[in-house]
């Protein structure tokens with residue numbers, strides 16, 4: 001929670017080709033995604049205008065687009081792609097993205113990876 005910030009959040013379940021285990025390379029599996037995008041209140045002059053707010057549909061569509069990707073070994077690759085989409089939204093100052101695989105260990109464990117970044121950290125990483 002960040003005070004005086006708007007937070008646009010998306011929870012989605014997608015079918016993603018991911019994983020380094022040979023058993024995961026046969027087809028897509030369910031991946032549960034959570035994304036938060038924070039923007040300072042004073043960066044959005046008119047919160048009634050869809051062109052100014054943090055449009056959560058941009059985030060949702062970026063998450064859905066992951067389903068079209070070729071197989072990637074690590075969830076980290078997919079998280080970074082969602083981060084790029086989130087920081088393409090100008091007022092966003094920080095973001096959090098997590099992904100977990102609900103079925104990979106047959107209900108015994110639910111592994112998850114997450115990343116939290118400020119815009120400055122994201123810009124530095126992308127240089």
Ligand SMILES: Nc1nc2c(c(=O)[nH]1)N=C([C@H](O)[C@@H](O)CO)CN2
Nearest residue numbers: 019020021024073074075076104113
């Ligand atoms: N940091 C990560 N560790 C692991 C990942 C991952 O995506 N990021 N993936 C796996 C396997 O795919 C696992 O889910 C099934 O064997 C292991 N560790």
